[in-house]
Each structure stands twice: as structure tokens, then as C-alpha cells.
Amino acid sequence: xxxxxxxxxxxxxxxxxxxxxxxxxxxxxxxxxxxxxxxxxxxxxxxxxxxxxxxxxxxxxxxxxxxxxxxxxxxxxxxxxxxxxxxxxxxxxxxxxxxxxxxxxxxxxxxxxxxxxxxxxxxxxxxxxxxxxxxxxxxxxxxxxxxxxxxxxxxxxxxxxxxxxxxxxxxxxxxxxxxxxxxxxxxxxxxxxxxxxxxxxxxxxxxxxxxxxxxxxxxxxxxxxxxxxxxxxxxxxxxxxxxxxxxxxxxxxxxxxxxxxxxxxxxxxxxxxxxxxxxxxxxxxxxxxxxxxxxxxxxxxxxxxxxxxxxxxxxxxxxxxxxxxxxx
Amino acid sequence: xxxxxxxxxxxxxxxxxxxxxxxxxxxxxxxxxxxxxxxxxxxxxxxxxxxxxxxxxxxxxxxxxxxxxxxxxxxxxxxxxxxxxxxxxxxxxxxxxxxxxxxxxxxxxxxxxxxxxxxxxxxxxxxxxxxxxxxxxxxxxxxxxxxxxxxxxxxxxxxxxxxxxxxxxxxxxxxxxxxxxxxxxxxxxxxxxxxxxxxxxxxxxxxxxxxxxxxxxxxxxxxxxxxxxxxxxxxxxxxxxxxxxxxxxxxxxxxxxxxxxxxxxxxxxxxxxxxxxxxxxxxxxxxxxxxxxxxxxxxxxxxxxxxxxxxxxxxxxxxxxxxxxxxx
DNA sequence: ACCGGTACCGATACCGGTATCGAGATCAGT
DNA sequence: ACTGATCTCGATACCGGTATCGGTACCGGT
Numbered sequence: 001x002x003x004x005x006x007x008x009x010x011x012x013x014x015x016x017x018x019x020x021x022x023x024x025x026x027x028x029x030x031x032x033x034x035x036x037x038x039x040x041x042x043x044x045x046x047x048x049x050x051x052x053x054x055x056x057x058x059x060x061x062x063x064x065x066x067x068x069x070x071x072x073x074x075x076x077x078x079x080x081x082x083x084x085x086x087x088x089x090x091x092x093x094x095x096x097x098x099x100x101x102x103x104x105x106x107x108x109x110x111x112x113x114x115x116x117x118x119x120x121x122x123x124x125x126x127x128x129x130x131x132x133x134x135x136x137x138x139x140x141x142x143x144x145x146x147x148x149x150x151x152x153x154x155x156x157x158x159x160x161x162x163x164x165x166x167x168x169x170x171x172x173x174x175x176x177x178x179x180x181x182x183x184x185x186x187x188x189x190x191x192x193x194x195x196x197x198x199x200x201x202x203x204x205x206x207x208x209x210x211x212x213x214x215x216x217x218x219x220x221x222x223x224x225x226x227x228x229x230x231x232x233x234x235x236x237x238x239x240x241x242x243x244x245x246x247x248x249x250x251x252x253x254x255x256x257x258x259x260x261x262x263x264x265x266x267x268x269x270x271x272x273x274x275x276x277x278x279x280x281x282x283x284x285x286x287x288x289x290x291x292x293x294x295x296x297x298x299x300x301x302x303x304x305x306x307x308x309x310x311x312x313x314x315x316x317x318x319x320x321x322x323x324x325x326x327x328x
Numbered sequence: 329x330x331x332x333x334x335x336x337x338x339x340x341x342x343x344x345x346x347x348x349x350x351x352x353x354x355x356x357x358x359x360x361x362x363x364x365x366x367x368x369x370x371x372x373x374x375x376x377x378x379x380x381x382x383x384x385x386x387x388x389x390x391x392x393x394x395x396x397x398x399x400x401x402x403x404x405x406x407x408x409x410x411x412x413x414x415x416x417x418x419x420x421x422x423x424x425x426x427x428x429x430x431x432x433x434x435x436x437x438x439x440x441x442x443x444x445x446x447x448x449x450x451x452x453x454x455x456x457x458x459x460x461x462x463x464x465x466x467x468x469x470x471x472x473x474x475x476x477x478x479x480x481x482x483x484x485x486x487x488x489x490x491x492x493x494x495x496x497x498x499x500x501x502x503x504x505x506x507x508x509x510x511x512x513x514x515x516x517x518x519x520x521x522x523x524x525x526x527x528x529x530x531x532x533x534x535x536x537x538x539x540x541x542x543x544x545x546x547x548x549x550x551x552x553x554x555x556x557x558x559x560x561x562x563x564x565x566x567x568x569x570x571x572x573x574x575x576x577x578x579x580x581x582x583x584x585x586x587x588x589x590x591x592x593x594x595x596x597x598x599x600x601x602x603x604x605x606x607x608x609x610x611x612x613x614x615x616x617x618x619x620x621x622x623x624x625x626x627x628x629x630x631x632x633x634x635x636x637x638x639x640x641x642x643x644x645x646x647x648x649x650x651x652x653x654x655x656x
Numbered sequence: 657a658c659c660g661g662t663a664c665c666g667a668t669a670c671c672g673g674t675a676t677c678g679a680g681a682t683c684a685g686t
Numbered sequence: 687a688c689t690g691a692t693c694t695c696g697a698t699a700c701c702g703g704t705a706t707c708g709g710t711a712c713c714g715g716t
Contacts, residue, residue, distance in 0.1 A: 078400040097425050099410070254609065256609070278579070
């Protein structure tokens with residue numbers, strides 16, 4: 001048990017000053033090769049582990065990048081985080097994740113907490129933070145990236161796509177395939193709602209609306225999709241298409257349809273959102289908008305990094321990463 | 329832009345000493361109600377955000393709990409993290425996640441880095457860390473929990489189940505349902521390998537082995553499952569069961585079978601692992617071992633917390649959370 | 657009036673690193 | 687040999703909080 005080894009111990013073991021030890025371990029300049037080797041060996045010998053806390057404190061800056069997502073239980077976000085991690089790997093910066101559970105209050109608290117660690121940058125989800133959160137963000141001068149949405153005005157940088165337009169585009173694709181009696185099943189979430197209304201607006205342009213819909217609160221799941229779809233299908237006759245707020249829900253419906261022998265996509269077209277890799281196992285069964293979650297995460301991280309490199313001498317960037325429509 | 333507000337600024341604004349301000353903000357004792365209100369108001373007024381870095385540094389401890397998982401792209405781990413977050417919420421401790429990509433070297437680096445932040449506790453995945461990593465862990469005196477496996481000797485605490493036994497149990501269930509010509513498709517991963525060999529050992533007890541198998545490296549995916557299953561099924565005739573190292577792979581095969589009209593589970597039994605909620609959309613199609621990821625994460629976090637509360641006066645705990653076998 | 661106890665406050669000394677700066681040694685050029 | 691530049695090193699002063707401890711004010715009891 002090597003308890004509380006400090007730099008001083010390393011320095012003593014190497015027979016140099018604390019300062020030289022510090023420089024040697026950081027490969028800073030003003031140290032001789034001989035001492036670098038001596039100090040590193042000494043550190044290894046006594047099992048020294050640097051104190052990031054003290055170092056960051058002394059430096060007045062950290063290598064932390066705060067990343068805030070609404071949930072972990074929806075594959076989409078872990079994939080985004082994966083992209084962030086990937087882009088940050090080897091950069092010397094480290095992501096720190098926070099989960100809001102779609103709760104504004106919780107998001108505010110998480111951000112306050114993150115900021116109290118003085119992160120070098122911040123990546124968050126969505127553009128529709130409430131006023132108090134926005135004030136928090138505006139009072140800071142670190143690079144910030146908001147992801148997954150571009151319908152609104154970003155605090156700083158932005159990576160994603162227009163949720164409204166995504167819904168709209170899908171509606172137009174569906175309409176041009178001749179579908180007319182359309183149902184909707186979706187989560188009551190900001191971004192899902194934007195897609196819904198985008199979809200709806202395109203339908204309205206053709207003089208139609210949702211034939212029926214089911215909205216729900218809380219986390220979306222395959223089971224929820226199956227349940228609501230069953231309800232919708234058995235209640236409302238003659239639907240020829242159901243738009244789901246994501247692929248998970250659509251997949252639940254797929255299970256139901258396979259069981260009932262409903263012919264997909266001829267009799268009924270299922271439309272999801274996200275383009276989960278999962279769907280590749282069921283080719284042609286579910287139409288979807290394929291979003292590039294990893295790429296969005298990666299891009300967000302890259303923007304933070306470049307912004308950091310240029311020390312804020314850079315204008316806010318907005319990068320659109322269009323979803324790709326995949327019809328059934 | 330309120331840059332670099334410090335406690336001294338708050339103290340000045342409130343007309344008290346730095347120390348009183350510190351106490352007021354932390355609701356420490358030895359402060360009058362009047363001053364608490366005055367200080368908090370002042371802090372709000374000038375937009376003060378505490379410096380966790382300095383605070384943690386000053387009292388030589390953090391409220392960080394390091395959590396290390398091999399991947400984010402496999403739903404299982406985000407669910408574990410979700411359980412950890414849940415258990416930690418309101419405890420005053422905060423999880424910090426790290427992803428190893430199933431890479432020992434990377435895991436070592438991540439742990440070194442985490443330890444340099446002096447976390448209060450550590451939660452990691454698996455029991456089979458290499459020697460250098462183990463040394464790192466043994467040289468520390470914070471509570472450690474290893475998750476998701478119990479085949480081996482934990483460094484400290486342990487939450488999970490025997491991977492070997494899980495494979496064995498499933499094999500026995502499959503055998504007793506009369507299956508005989510069994511194939512295996514799986515990832516070359518420590519825990520998957522344990523399940524494979526457990527499964528195999530049970531088969532061996534009945535004088536049979538894998539009729540054929542396909543192993544692969546890298547991340548498992550639905551597509552990989554579909555591809556390998558297609559290969560296995562078309563190459564090897566008369567298989568009556570395929571054991572997959574997880575549900576994702578099995579699901580890929582499900583898609584293939586549905587397409588080819590292979591009658592599940594009569595003609596062919598698919599056996600996965602994890603019990604993803606996803607499978608509920610396809611009842612009776614895939615047998616699986618349902619593991620409680622959230623509960624494992626939650627329990628791991630709870631063990632760390634109680635261990636912290638009792639200040640290390642507690643013996644290492646091992647909690648087994650048995651997977652539940654769900655036949656098709 | 658005196659005393660001990662309690663509540664509250666602030667000066668001071670750290671925590672473990674790093675930035676800074678001045679000093680000594682070494683070296684090249686004249 | 688002298689000058690100036692370069693390299694290497696260590697003493698010192700912080701970074702922004704918190705622990706500690708001594709001091710003051712006020713209280714109730716005798």
C-alpha cells in the first residue's frame with residue numbers, strides 16, 4: 001500500500017528538486033535527459049500516481065470535456081458518446097458524461113456541477129434549454145456545442161440536423177409512395193415533437209392530417225411500441241402507414257405485424273427514426289431516417305477541440321449532418 | 329461574463345470573511361442564519377459557481393466514483409451505467425465513466441487516469457484484469473467493485489454472476505428440450521468465452537459437442553449475427569439449435585430465419601444471452617438468459633456507497649445476481 | 657459581578673502541484 | 687580570456703478553497 005505518495009517523494013527518491021521532478025514527468029523542457037530517466041524510474045519504483053486534482057488546480061485549467069445527454073437507455077446516446085470518446089482519444093482531453101433523464105431541472109444541476117469542475121469545453125444535447133440553464137452557459141467562456149438539433153439558435157456551436165425538416169422530408173417521401181391514411185405513435189419529447197410537427201406540416205400541404213395518433217410520456221421502448229401499435233391498428237381500421245418517433249417503437253410494431261401476418265410494407269408501412277443498425281436484420285420492413293450518431297458526437301468533439309486550439313479566436317460553427325431517408 | 333469569481337468575491341459582496349462565506353455555502357455549522365442568507369444571496373447576485381477542483385483539493389477527497397465499462401455500443405453497458413447513476417443520485421457522489429473498447433492497455437490507462445483524480449470509489453467490468461492493472465488496484469485503498477462476472481477472485485467487492493455457470497445452465501435447459509445438433513456463434517471476448525465453455529462442458533456431460541461454430545473478433549452486431557448465422561445454417565445442415573454469445577447476434581439470425589421462412593423455434597432454436605427488452609417484441613422466437621443489468625449497476629454503486637459510509641471497516645462483499653433462463 | 661458554556665466569526669496554515677525567475681554551468685564565437 | 691547565449695536546475699509564490707484554532711459576544715446560573 002503506497003499511500004499518498006506525492007511529487008516530493010518522487011523528487012527525494014530521484015535526488016532532485018520537486019520542480020525538476022514535475023518537469024521530468026511532464027516532459028517539459030529545462031530538464032536533462034538523464035534526470036528525466038532518473039525521475040521516471042523513481043516514480044515507477046515508488047508507485048507514484050500523479051495528482052490530477054492538484055495539477056489542474058495549479059494550472060487553472062482541466063482537460064475535462066463535459067458531455068450531457070438525456071438518457072443512456074436509448075442506444076442513440078451511447079453511440080453519440082462513443083463518437084465523442086473516439087474523437088477525444090489521444091487529444092489529451094477526457095470526456096465526462098452526465099445524464100439528465102429528460103429533466104430540465106436535473107440538466108441544470110448537472111451543468112452547474114460540471115462547471116464547478118471548470119471543464120475545458122461542453123457538449124450538450126438539444127437547443128431548447130430553459131432560461132436559467134442558458135444563462136449559465138452564456139456566463140461561461142468555454143467552447144460549447146449543442147447536438148442533435150438545429151431548429152433554433154445555438155448558444156455557441158451546433159452539430160446536428162433540423163428535426164422539423166427531418167419529419168417533413170420523411171412525410172413527403174411517404175406521401176409520394178402513395179400512403180394516405182397515416183397514424184402516429186410517439187414520445188412526448190422536444191425533438192420527437194418537432195419531427196411530428198414537421199411531418200404533420202407536410203401532410204397538411206397535401207390536405208391531410210394524422211388519421212389517428214398515440215402519444216406517451218416517459219422512455220420509449222419496443223414494448224411500448226408494440227402495445228400502442230396494437231391498440232392503434234385494432235382501433236383504427238385501414239391505416240396504410242404509421243409514423244413512429246423512433247425505430248424502437250416501430251420495431252415493437254414489426255413484432256406485432258409478423259405475428260398477425262400483416263404484410264409489410266404492402267398492407268402497412270412502418271416508419272421509424274434513427275436508422276438503427278438493428279434494422280438491417282429486417283431489410284425492407286421498416287422505413288427510417290438514418291442519422292449518424294457517432295459522426296455527430298465525433299464532430300461535436302472536434303469542434304470543441306479546434307475551438308480550444310484556436311483559443312476562442314473562432315466564430316461559432318454550425319454543422320448540419322443530414323439524416324438519410326431509407327424507405328422500406 | 330462573470331469571469332473567475334472566487335469565494336473571496338462572494339465574501340466581499342456579503343461583507344463577511346472568506347471562511348464564513350465558505351461555511352455558509354456549504355451549510356456548515358458555526359454560521360448564523362442571517363449570514364447564510366446573506367452569503368447565498370451574494371453568491372447568486374454575482375453568479376458565483378463554486379470551484380470543485382479547489383474544494384476537493386483542499387479537503388483531500390473527491391465525490392467521484394470511477395466506472396469503467398468495455399463499450400458503449402452494446403446496450404448492456406449503458407444499462408449498467410444507468411443503474412449506477414440511479415443508485416448514486418442524491419448520494420452526493422458522482423459517477424465518471426470510462427470506456428476501454430475491450431482493450432487491456434486502454435483499461436490500464438483509463439484506470440491510471442481515474443486514480444489520478446483520487447476518486448472515492450471504483451467500479452469496473454470483469455474479473456480478469458491483467459497483472460499491471462491488478463497491481464494498480466491493489467495499491468489503492470478505495471472501495472472497488474468488479475461487475476458482471478464471478479468466475480475468479482475479485483480484488484475487493486464483486487457483483488454479477490458466473491458466466492461459466494450461465495452457459496452451463498442454458499445448455500442443460502436446451503438439452504432437456506431435446507436439442508442435439510448445436511451450433512455456436514460468438515464473440516472472442518473473455519466473458520463470452522466463459523459462457524461458451526460452460527455451455528460446452530454441459531454438452532460434454534451428455535457426450536456431445538458443438539456441431540459447428542463461428543467465432544469472430546471485434547464488436548458484435550445484429551448484422552454480424554445475421555451473416556455468420558446465414559453462413560452456418562447454409563453450410564451445416566440439420567442444426568436444431570444455435571447458441572449465440574448475445575441477443576444481438578441471435579436477433580440477426582432471427583431476421584434471416586423470418587425471411588427464409590424457417591420455423592422458429594420448431595425447426596431451429598435460437599439461443600441468445602442478456603434478455604434484452606427488445607426480444608419482448610418477438611415473443612417465443614429467441615431463448616435467452618435474462619440478466620439484470622440495471623440491478624447489477626445499482627448494486628455495485630450501493631456497495632461502494634456503503635463501503636464508503638463504513639469507512640473501509642467492512643469485509644469484501646460478493647453479490648450474485650442470477651440470470652433467469654427464458655426459453656423460446 | 658463572576659463564571660463557564662455556547663454560538664459565531666476570521667486569521668492563518670495548509671493541500672500538491674506548476675509558473676516564474678534568477679543563478680550557476682557550459683559552450684561558441686571573437 | 688571575455689561576452690553572450692543556451693541549458694539546466696531549484697527557491698519561491700501562488701492557485702481557491704477548507705481545517706483548525708483562538709478570540710469575541712452573549713447567555714444563563716449562582
